[in-house]
Amino acid sequence: MGTQDNQLPLPLDHEKTSSGESRPAEVILSSVIQELETFHHQIKDGYLLDIKQLQEDKVRLIQDIESLQTEYRQLQSQQFQILSDRVPPNPAWLKQLTQLVARNVEQSLIARINQIKAASDPPLLRPGASGLIPLSDLGEENLNNRELEAVLETSLNQTFQGLQQELGQYQSDLSRRLNNMQTLEQQVEALLETIVNRLQEQVGQPALRGDSSRLELPSGRPDTLPPPNAALTNRPEPVASKPKPTSPVQLGLFLALLSAVSLSLFNVCLKIILKGPQPREIFGIFSLEGIISPGIGNSLLILLLRMIVVMGLMPIVASFLYPPVWSDLRRFLQSGDRRLMLTVIGSGFFLFLSQVAIYVAIGEIPTGIAITIFFIYPIVTVIASWGLFGDRPTIIRVLAMITILAGGILCLPARNPNIAMGNVQVGVLAAILAGVTFAGYVLLTQVAAGKLHPIPFSLVNFGSIFVFSSVSLMLLPDNLGIDIQPGVWSGLMIGGVVLGVLTLSSYLLNNFAIRSAGASLASIIGTTGPALTALFAFWIIGETIKQQQVYGMALVILGVGAMSIERMIGSKPKTS
Template identity: 30%
Template sequence: MATSSPDSASSFSARWLRGLSLVLLATVAVSLQNVITRIALSPKAIPILGGIINLGGYIDPTADKMQVTLLELLLRISFVVPLSWLIMPVFKPGAWGEARSVIVGSDRMLKLQIVAAGIFLFLSQIGIYLSIANIGPAMAITIFFTYPTVTTLLAWKLFSDRPSLQQWLAIILIYIGCAWLAFKPIDQNLFCPPICVKHPPSAAALPPAPNQTPTPNASNAPTIPKPATQPNPIIGYLAAIISSIVFALEGIIAQACFSKVNPATFTALVFTVEWLVLMAVTLPFIHVDINQELILMGGLLCLTTFATYLFSNFGIKAIGAASTAIIVSSRPAVTSILALLIIGDTLLPEQWGSIIVVTAGVVLMNVAKAMKKPT
């Protein structure tokens, strides 16, 4: 009987540990991206690492959250698109030629699928950014991680891939955890902008000074500043749910396209479609000032995006997609821990409990998927 040599076993262990480290780094990178998004969209400076430095407060507190979200996402994707085309040949030699054949080719269905995937990715990222701005990264990412359940149910509907008993149990756990999280009141002090402007009394309400005739239209009458926009938990929850649904749709389209085009080429094309959509819906309508700090935040978000992509791809090569998916399941918990450590984003014990339940459900979902035998 042939047995593996100690050297080959040692090589396998080293490769597996290297892959595990890379996937863990990818998980930290994407979780860090969520925390940076919270900082970029915050209307106030946030103490970092207990007050070592303050970051954030780069936007007007009265600015519309949707416009700010669109602007920051546009800044991020404006870095991502050229970088994705530059590094694409690293993952797929000849990828530029493959991308050109897709663009000028006659496969209209593939083109429509790529455009649809780009639009869905745009909607998903807008939703998660808006959710993070309203309920914070920990809760937003936890609710977003309902997307594996949507993908599983869509696969059952579209491809007759019936969920296993373990997958049904995982779906129930994830939805119970999300419902527990959503119906727990949020401490508004955690997400309230720093400048909650109170309405000063109007000129008509001020008593006239002695021997002075009231002058409601006097030029020195106090002005009423526009109140700062307040976080809205309902918008945050709904945005995270919508984001998870459209992200699952994008994933289904991606699976259908991978038989025709390499994932690296597909990703670059989808990012490009997203950038074009953002340009079309953002530049004509937003009225938010761009400053150096927001551009820097966009660059940091781009770096974490590619760190996630690079570490994930090389990690998958070392330990396989199934093991990677199980490790990726820890992202809600890792995001919550990093948000606590970096920006002091505290949660109630019940909220931690719901995050643990959702994380356990996602882990079970991916374990069940890995163990499921194809029919």
């Protein structure tokens, strides 16, 4: 770019000296913009090629690491096999050693007895007058035999003690070698984990730089692009030869908006499934009473039906989004890192509690109000991060927290005879509980960030929710259990399928939105969830809210959006 800036004045001076007329400023600006766009595309293509090459290198390195781990296990098994072949099992070896010692002792005893017998034969052949051996000679012979037995017993004890010492030394040496091998294995695993983490960081940094470059270029060009475009409309050749491509950021924002729309439709469909005090008018055409009444047991049943659909389709979606998902899950399960496992399962448990609570809240109070009260979770997240991680809140976060709290207070519903609502107190408390437990899920997700890829992390979370829902339905008491009519199972199954499909659609769209526009911009679009939910609830089922609650909803959206923007601005210096 420096060479181009130095060379731009030369053609202008040359034209002024050769012909007294200067080129139009619009033509010069259009040529400069074309050069900038060409340079931008070249840089972007170079980044994309580098990222693709780094991804290929990452896959190849992961394969090499897996092959090295396989070879290490094979060598370890071969070494154990060689040791077991060289040294027989302890019981058989001891038995053979005992037999050998017993055989040697027996031979020594036979030789010693023969010597004693040969030495004592003359006295034995000299009987007394009575033809009997004297008693004194017999006593002396018995004494010699006792001495011989004592000597043999002492030698046997010494031999066995020596054998026991040798066996103890061999056992301690073998255990020391096994401990050294285990220590070496742990060191190798730690080294491999460090290498993989560094490779992931190196692969992620160029992608973040590419995203930041794509985010900065459109923001810096609004003041300069409109005049050249207006001038280029008079020149059809460049416009026809080079059509303007769609920006990835715009595509990501559109996908994030579709993800928020899917979640809003999910909330409205859940409201339609749950029974209310009065039948609901669907698009003002026909009325629908609902399928089941709101409650903890029925909410768990809806969540279980939804998770059956999600767990049936999520493996396919996960393999499509992140092909190494199963190898990552296998390493996660075989790692033995109990802290990470408890963190992941704990985040799934908090997400499970949040889902059950928001189901109860949507069944009792207006849908948009329930989602707005649920959005108080950033307040809990900021306060807990300050207490647990020492992340002191900034002035912007404090002001945003005050704004969210004020909006939540304005949104609190009151009993209105013109609006059909259930138990307002239960609905408000359930929405607050949903926000608090969702904050716990967010905090545990931050703790596990970097240790497990988001796709396997989400798969484990969905599996945890499925297990917790099944177990909770079996352990619930009768007064909180399932309460449904026998003839509504078909409609309930259809509702579960619709909720599951909307869940996966929102998840898939949000994932692609993060890849195209970045997580910060996608989260900013996600803050429109309460407004979209209230809007769709008004269009589909005619659910209305007060003007005061509209103002509160706007304050909540403004506060959450301010937190997201502040987090995005604070993360730019780290990624640049």
